[in-house]
Amino acid sequence: MPKKKSNKKMLFVINPISGDNDKISLEKEIKALLKPHSVDTEFYYTTGKNDRESISEIIDEINPSTVVAIGGDGTCNLVAQTALHTPIKIGIVPLGSANGMATELNLPTDLEESLKLILAGKTRSIDVLRINKEHISLHLSDLGFNGQLIDVYEKGETRGLLSYAKSFIDNFGNAAPAKFEIVCNGKNISKEAFMVVLANASKFGTGAVINPLGKPDDGYFEIVVMRPQNFMHFLEMLVPFYTSKIHTLDFVDTYKCQRVKIKNQKKQSLQIDGEKIGQPLQVDVEILPRSLEVIVP
Numbered sequence: 470m471p472k473k474k475s476n477k478k479m480l481f482v483i484n485p486i487s488g489d490n491d492k493i494s495l496e497k498e499i500k501a502l503l504k505p506h507s508v509d510t511e512f513y514y515t516t517g518k519n520d521r522e523s524i525s526e527i528i529d530e531i532n533p534s535t536v537v538a539i540g541g542d543g544t545c546n547l548v549a550q551t552a553l554h555t556p557i558k559i560g561i562v563p564l565g566s567a568n569g570m571a572t573e574l575n576l577p578t579d580l581e582e583s584l585k586l587i588l589a590g591k592t593r594s595i596d597v598l599r600i601n602k603e604h605i606s607l608h609l610s611d612l613g614f615n616g617q618l619i620d621v622y623e624k625g626e627t628r629g630l631l632s633y634a635k636s637f638i639d640n641f642g643n644a645a646p647a648k649f650e651i652v653c654n655g656k657n658i659s660k661e662a663f664m665v666v667l668a669n670a671s672k673f674g675t676g677a678v679i680n681p682l683g684k685p686d687d688g689y690f691e692i693v694v695m696r697p698q699n700f701m702h703f704l705e706m707l708v709p710f711y712t713s714k715i716h717t718l719d720f721v722d723t724y725k726c727q728r729v730k731i732k733n734q735k736k737q738s739l740q741i742d743g744e745k746i747g748q749p750l751q752v753d754v755e756i757l758p759r760s761l762e763v764i765v766p
């Protein structure tokens with residue numbers, strides 16, 4: 470029989486390898502900062518294998534009111550899988566490489582500030598994307614060039630934004646557009662594109678706004694079809710990325726949807742919230758409106 474839920478029982482899920490930062494003393498620091506608040510704490514360190522099952526087992530056993538993801542977007546996604554459609558509050562301490570979801574939600578990066586916010590416990594119910602029935606996406610996922618980059622980045626020996634930027638420069642020359650057949654809101658769209666973004670959110674962790682129309686709690690997501698055709702187009706994107714105008718460019722198409730089917734004629738790399746998934750020939754996406762409670766400022 471599950472134990473009664475306590476308001477102050479928190480499970481901290483720590484990814485020891487995320488970002489480029491040392492987390493050795495983190496557990497001690499968290500315990501010290503939370504001591505005056507009499508919070509019951511439990512810690513789980515991810516291994517990269519069967520973490521979802523292990524976290525779900527701990528949740529069943531201790532019934533926490535809050536589960537805190539300490540890591541990057543992959544760790545947030547992992548924790549979200551265990552709390553979808555439940556009243557469990559998700560806290561985020563952004564200690565990943567890009568921290569896209571934390572940037573989207575304006576979360577602090579400092580541990581003490583993060584814990585203050587988590588103790589305050591104010592939540593926002595956000596939408597989540599269900600992809601091919603087996604994955605979820607909270608932030609930004611895509612098919613095409615970025616997925617290829619993440620492939621290369623994950624095979625590298627270092628993490629962090631600098632390593633990602635290096636993968637971009639090394640692979641940019643090999644980027645080629647592919648044909649995508651998209652069915653969005655019952656409409657058929659056929660495009661040659663460099664990448665197709667499935668966007669629940671608006672911006673990458675770097676602050677570059679890929680989807681100015683995006684709000685993670687509006688009951689919709691956007692498909693952003695990027696069709697730059699030459700090097701000048703890439704240069705033309707730089708300023709609009711940082712002035713929230715990317716959707717106004719002729720070679721960027723944005724569609725607001727609740728359900729989408731994408732078929733690629735050639736295999737394209739799919740990445741979900743920064744994690745490489747594979748090269749599916751078809752991607753089905755649907756929105757799960759307001760299915761996750763995330764702690765926000």
Ligand SMILES: Nc1ncnc2c1ncn2[C@@H]1O[C@H](COP(=O)(O)OP(=O)(O)OP(=O)(O)O)[C@@H](O)[C@H]1O
Pocket residue numbers: 484485486487488489515516517518540541542543544545564565566567568569628629674742743744
């Ligand atoms: N102990 C571990 N050893 C190796 N890999 C791990 C371990 N724990 C988690 N992982 C892997 O870490 C990845 C998730 O990392 P996460 O996204 O949180 O950080 P990041 O990639 O540095 O940040 P961001 O996604 O914000 O760029 C997953 O692929 C997961 O399998």
